[in-house]
Amino acid sequence: MPIVKPVLLGFVCALVFGAVARSDPAGLRQNPQSGSYVATAGDCGGRIVFDVTAQATLTFGAASQYPNDCDITVSNVGRYTGPGTARGVVLAIDRLEMPNQGNVLYPGQTTVFSKVESKWVETGYGQRQLWKPDNRVTFFVDCDAGSDKVSDGLGPGPGANRTLGHGFIRLSHFIDYSGGASQARWSTTGQCAPGDVLHMAGPLRGGEGHAAFVWNGNGTTIVNAVPGGPCAALFDNAVAEIVNLTCRAENGNACFGADSGAKLYFITTPSTCSPGVGSGFTVSGPGSTIEFFNVGFNFGSPGVATAPVSMFSAQNGGIVIFDTPQTITFLGDVAFSQAGLVAYELGGILLAGTKFNTAGHTVSGLRFLCEKFSVLRGLGGSPNTTLPGNQDGIIGPDCRAF
Numbered sequence: 001m002p003i004v005k006p007v008l009l010g011f012v013c014a015l016v017f018g019a020v021a022r023s024d025p026a027g028l029r030q031n032p033q034s035g036s037y038v039a040t041a042g043d044c045g046g047r048i049v050f051d052v053t054a055q056a057t058l059t060f061g062a063a064s065q066y067p068n069d070c071d072i073t074v075s076n077v078g079r080y081t082g083p084g085t086a087r088g089v090v091l092a093i094d095r096l097e098m099p100n101q102g103n104v105l106y107p108g109q110t111t112v113f114s115k116v117e118s119k120w121v122e123t124g125y126g127q128r129q130l131w132k133p134d135n136r137v138t139f140f141v142d143c144d145a146g147s148d149k150v151s152d153g154l155g156p157g158p159g160a161n162r163t164l165g166h167g168f169i170r171l172s173h174f175i176d177y178s179g180g181a182s183q184a185r186w187s188t189t190g191q192c193a194p195g196d197v198l199h200m201a202g203p204l205r206g207g208e209g210h211a212a213f214v215w216n217g218n219g220t221t222i223v224n225a226v227p228g229g230p231c232a233a234l235f236d237n238a239v240a241e242i243v244n245l246t247c248r249a250e251n252g253n254a255c256f257g258a259d260s261g262a263k264l265y266f267i268t269t270p271s272t273c274s275p276g277v278g279s280g281f282t283v284s285g286p287g288s289t290i291e292f293f294n295v296g297f298n299f300g301s302p303g304v305a306t307a308p309v310s311m312f313s314a315q316n317g318g319i320v321i322f323d324t325p326q327t328i329t330f331l332g333d334v335a336f337s338q339a340g341l342v343a344y345e346l347g348g349i350l351l352a353g354t355k356f357n358t359a360g361h362t363v364s365g366l367r368f369l370c371e372k373f374s375v376l377r378g379l380g381g382s383p384n385t386t387l388p389g390n391q392d393g394i395i396g397p398d399c400r401a402f
Contacts, residue, residue, distance in 0.1 A: 024047060026047075026073070028045070028046050028047040028073055029045065029046035029047070030046065030047050030049050031043055031046055031047065031048045031049065032049045032051070033048060033049065033050050033051075033052075033056070034050075034051060034052055035052060035054070035056050036056045036057040036058070036059075037050075037056070037057075037058055037059070038058075038059045038060075038061070039058065039059065039060050039061075039066075039072055041065070041066050041067055041070070043072045044066060044067055044069075044070035044071065044072060045070075045071060045072075046072065046073070047072075047073040047074070047075060048072065048073070048074045048075070049075050049077055050074070050075065050076045050077065050078070050089050050105070051076075051077050051078050051086075052076075052078060052086065052087050052089065053078070053084070053085060053086060053087060054087055054155075055087045055088060055089075055090065055151065055152050055154070055155060055159050056087065056089050056090070057089070057090045057091075057092055057150070058074060058089050058090070058091055058092065058105070059092045059093075060072075060092070060093040060094050060096075060113060060120055061094055062094045062095070063094065063115045063118050063119050063120050064118060066115055067115075068115065069115070070114065070115040071112055071113075071114045071115075071123070072112065072113050072114075073110065073111075073112045073124065074089070074091075074105060074110065074111055074112070074113065074124075075105075075109070075110040076088070076089050076105045076106060076107050076108065076109055076110075077107070077108070078107040078108075079107060079108075080106075080107045080133050080135055080137065080154075081135050082135060082136070082138070083138050083154070083155065083156075084155075086107040087107075087152055087154050087155065087159075088104040088105060088106045088107070088152030088153075088154055089104065089105040089152075090103060090104055090150055090151070090152060091103045091104065091105055092150075093113060093120050093122075094120060095119060095120070096113075096119070096120045096121070096122065098122060101122065101125055101128055101174075102170070102173070102174050103149075104152045104153075104170070104174075105128070106131035106152070106174065106175070107131065107133070108131060108132065108133070109128050109129070109131055110124065110127050110128065111124035111125065111127055111128040112124025112127060130174060130175055130176040130205070131174060131175045131176070132175075132176045132177075132178070132179030132181075132206075133175065133177070133179055133180070133181040134179050134180035134181060135180070135181055136181050136182070136183045136184070136185060137154075137171070137175065137177075137181055137183075137184050137185065138154070138184075138185040138186075138187060139153045139154065139161070139167060139170060139171040139184065139185070139186050139187070140153055140154070140155060140156045140157075140159065140160035140161070140167075140186075140187050140188070140189075141153070141160055141161045141162070141163070141164055141167040141186070141187070141188040141189070141192075141220075142156065142157055142160035142161075142162065142188075142189050142190055143162060143163070143164075143188070143189065143190030143191055143192040143193065143196070143220065144189070144190040144191070145157050145158060145160070145162075145190075146158070146159075146160035146161050146162035146163075146167075147160075147161070147162050148161050148162050148163055148166040148167075152170075153167055153170045153171070156187070156189075160189075163192065163193065163196050164188065164192055164196045164197060164198050164222070165196060165197075165198075167186070167188075168186075168198060168200070171184050171186065171204075172200075172204055172205070175204075175205070176205050176206045177204055177205060177206035177207045177208075177212070178205070178206030179206070181206075182206065182207060182208040182209070182212065183207060183208070183209070183211055183212050183213070183214070184204055184207065184212065184213050184214075185214050185216065186213065186214070186215045186216065187216050187218060188215070188216070188217055188218060188220040188245075189218050189219075189220055190220060190221075191220070191221040191223070192220065192221065192222050192223065193223075194223045194224070194225035194226065195223075195224065195225060195226035196222065197222060197224050197226075197229065197230070197231050197232065197233070198215075198231070198232045198233065199229060199233050199235070200213075200232075200233070200234045200235070200238040200240060200262075201235045201236050201238060202235070202236045202237060202238055203237055203238055203239050207239070210239055210241065210263065210265055211241055212239055213239060213240045213241065214240070214241040214243065214267075215232075215240060215241065215242050215243065215245065216243045216244065217242065217243060217244045217245030217246065217271065218244060219244055219245075219246060220245055220246065221246045221247075221248060222245070222246065222247050222248065223248045223250070224247065224248070224249045224250060224251075224253045225250045225251060226251070226253075229253060229254075229257065230247070230249065230253055230254040230255055230256050230257040230282070231245075231247035231248075231249060231253070231255055231256065232245070232247070232255075232256050232257070232264070233256075233257045233258075233259070234257065234258045234259070234262035234263070234264050235259050235260050235262055236260050236261065236262065237260070237261040237262060237263075237287075238258075238262045238263075239262070239263045239264075239265075240263075240264055240265070241265040241266075241267050242256075242264065242265070242266050242267070242271055243266075243267055243268045243269050243271070244268070244269035244270070244271060245271045245272070246271065246272040246274070247271070247272065247273055247274065248274045248301070249273070249274065249275045249276060249278045250276045250278075251276070251277075251278075252276070252277050252278045253275075253276075253278045254275065254278045254279040254280065254281065254282045254313075255273035255274070255275055255278075255279075255280050255281060256271075256273065256280075256281050256282075256290065257281070257282045257283070257284075258282075258283045258284075258288045258289060258290050258318065259282075259283070259284050259285050259288055259318075260284075260285045260288065261285060261286070261287040261288055262285075262288050262289075263287075263288070263289045263291070264283075264289070264290045264291070265290075265291050265292075265293055266290075266291070266292045266293065266295055266297060267293045267294070267295055268293075268295060269295065270295055270296050270297045270298055270329075271297050271298070272297065272298040272299075272331070273297060273298070273299050274299075274300060274301040274304075274306070274331070275306060275308040276306055276307075276308070277306075277307055277308060277309070277337070278308060278309060279308060279309045279310050279311075279313050280299060280308060280310065280311040280312060280313075281311065281312050281313070281320060282313045282314075282318075283312075283313070283314050283315075283318030283319065283320055283347075284313075284314075284315050284316045284317075284318045284347075285316050285317055285318055286316070286317035286318075287317070288317065288318040288319070289318070289319050289320075289321060290312075290314075290318075290319075290320050290321070291320075291321040291322075291323065292321065292322045292323065292326060293323055294323060294324055294326070295326060296326035296327040296328050296329065296354065297328060297329075298328075298329050298330075298331050299311060299328055299329070299330055299331065299334070300330045300331040300332040300333070300334050300361065301331060301332045302331045302332055303332060304332050305332060305333040305334075305335070306332065306333070306334055306335075307334075307335045307336075307337050308334065308336060308337070309336070309337050309338045309342075310336060310338050310339055310340060310341065310342045311328075311336070311340045311341060311388070312340075312341050312342065312349050313342040313344075313347075314342070314343050314344070314347030314348055314349050314374070315342070315343070315344040315345045315346070315347040315374075316345050316346060316347065317345075317346045317347070318347055318348075319347070319348040319349075319350065320348070320349045320350065321350045321352075322350065322351050322352040322354045322378070323352065324352055325352050325353040325354050325355065325378075326352075326354045326355075327354070327355050327356075327357050328354060328355070328356050328357065329357045329359055330356070330357065330358050330359055330361045330363055330388070331359070331361070332361055333361050333362045333363070334361070334362075334363050334364070334365075334388070335362075335363075335364045335365050336363075336364070336365030336366060336388075336389060337365065338365075338366065338369065339365065339366040339367065339368050339369040339389070339393065339394070340363075340365065340366070340367050340368055340387055340388045340389045341367070341368035341369070341370075341376065341387065341393075342368070342369050342370075343368070343369070343370045343371075343374035343375060343376050343399065344369070344370075344371055344372055344374055345371075345372045345373070345374065346372070346373050346374060347374045347375075348374060348375040348376075348377070349375070349376050349377070350375070350377045350378055351376075351377065351378035352377075352378045353378050354378065355386070356386070356387065356388045358388065363388040363389055363390070364389060364390045364391075365389045365390070365391060366389055366391045366392075366393060366394065367387040367388065367389035367391060367392065367393040368387055368389075368393035368394070368401075369393065369394045370393070370394065370395050370396060370399035370401050371394070371396035371398065371399055372396065372398060372399075373398050373399075374396075374398075374399050374400075375399070375400050375401070376395075376399070376400070376401040376402075377400075377401075377402060
């Protein structure tokens with residue numbers, strides 16, 4: 001029998017085992033998974049590799065069930081190309097909370113869990129970099145059927161998050177959109193719990209253009225019953241587009257607000273603002289804009305008489321813009337306590353000839369108030385008849401209205 005020389009033996013071993021080395025540079029033993037899985041003692045010193053198209057859960061039992069010096073690497077190698085493709089892996093690690101890094105391992109992420117002093121510790125947190133998708137990502141919130149604890153947010157229904165607050169943290173804190181995605185989509189449904197609102201401080205990391213974050217409300221109703229801000233409030237140069245969202249603002253809150261350079265766009269399908277004693281749309285600060293792209297909106301509450309402060313309030317350099325003439329439809333009786341349109345201290349409201357349909361409802365109060373170097377444009381030449389209300393507007397000597 002011929003003797004295999006060491007050199008030839010080494011070459012054969014490289015052929016046989018080279019694939020393992022190439023697929024896992026660390027040389028770890030791999031345990032591939034295509035669905036939910038419970039880690040065992042046999043996974044210590046190895047890597048659990050997920051490639052899933054449906055949400056999966058990785059469960060670690062009590063650390064006492066595993067040998068000492070146990071390190072388990074976990075990777076999600078799926079490639080997300082849109083809804084229904086690669087999904088996240090929910091991490092259910094015994095007695096381990098992960099508030100800073102989140103409990104979902106998204107496609108392309110890797111981490112390590114180690115048994116340290118009889119408990120699990122995520123020692124690979126430094127390896128778990130932000131998810132950097134190369135395709136536009138769609139996140140889902142279902143205020144009726146979703147879950148914040150056991151959902152990755154990448155699918156509708158049970159795969160969705162339940163609250164706006166948690167869902168927005170997922171898509172804004174754990175993702176870097178500069179990997180080629182550049183944009184995020186948010187699809188929400190149902191009636192959200194009172195006080196569950198969007199506060200967006202700053203643009204998405206790596207997001208580009210005014211469509212970097214598009215929120216399709218699908219008729220979602222937000223009830224802002226807690227004092228402190230609008231149903232959707234943008235700050236610090238945040239950018240968002242909103243489609244078909246209903247806000248019922250109570251306790252003096254506004255429906256929608258943009259401040260400190262934020263830009264809020266309404267597109268495609270009209271949204272609804274139902275304020276109580278608060279304002280409709282408020283915009284403040286240089287560079288802050290609320291803009292309507294070829295779409296109007298609905299104002300007021302069906303069957304309920306309301307007394308909001310105003311419909312639009314633009315001040316301190318903030319601007320409300322209609323790109324083309326649109327229609328604003330009233331859903332109930334409205335009595336403005338200040339004025340329908342308020343342009344104050346360098347504020348601007350540019351209506352482009354937009355029309356107001358009272359739809360048989362009574363709209364009363366001062367039509368508009370324009371003071372302190374502000375602008376009202378697109379009033380159609382007869383502002384005291386084309387704007388909602390039953391009292392003439394007030395134009396200060398330093399206001400330009402036309």
